[in-house]
Amino acid sequence: MTTKQEENILKPSDNLVTLTQPDSVASEAFRILRTNISLKDFDSKIKVINVISSTAKESKSTTVLNLGYVFSQLGKKVLVMDLDLRLPSIHKKLKMKNQNGITDVISKSIDFNEAVIHYTKNMDIILSGTRNPYASELIQSRAFAKVLEALRNAYDMIVIDCPPVGLVTDGVITSTLCDGTIICVASGMNDKKDLERTKDLIDQFNVNVLGIVMTRMPVGKRYYSKYGYKKYGYGYGYGYGYYGESENKKKKKEKKTKK
Ligand SMILES: Nc1ncnc2c1ncn2[C@@H]1O[C@H](COP(=O)(O)OP(=O)(O)OP(=O)(O)O)[C@@H](O)[C@H]1O
């Protein structure tokens, strides 16, 4: 039997929770994130945002999809772009074939409209496309900057998914073409050195950091939902989160049982 509380819990399969469970605590957290970005944007200049993290699996792609969707709910025409060209995942999360995408737009000079997928009424997706061994070169090319400029004119908001900056610098390079950057930091997944390296890169590339989204954070405080106040074991800073254990805790437990 599902309790009311369980109905509000984000499960690993809920990649677009803001669409599938709009009343959940997780969805509310994404709406708060949207509000915080909008509050900072006094002159309505923030149009192109990218999402980075220090290490892998810090919830970037999930954040990109849900942030894109909540902005589209304001009536904005939104494009979500998968620019994690080495390990793309948006197509997997949305159960799509990764055919024509941004790499094809750049390398085959096709019109971006041929690669754009209309996912919901106001949200379009552009996948990473055909695997290209020259990912960094592609992102740094004039051709990419030109396409991004054309997309900027076609959309009200573009949210770009990037690889972890601790592995490749594609993400911070992309930041230089964006109006602002969001950093996902998963609780217990980084060590101080990872974060210091990210900070150095951010300073070096003069990145405009819009904010940090804490993910997988132990919350231990009460949230208000339409079902009343509840206490959640894990969540995000302002964030969505899964009810249950963090990856690190799970791994530790697995190790213990193996012993
Ligand atoms: N807040 C969260 N708590 C627990 N698990 C999460 C959370 N957000 C996402 N996940 C799960 O963790 C995995 C990684 O999430 P996601 O793909 O969004 O991260 P990522 O930073 O884009 O990873 P990568 O670096 O591989 O691109 C996915 O299986 C996702 O369902």
Ligand SMILES: [Mg+2]
């Ligand atoms: Mg990802």
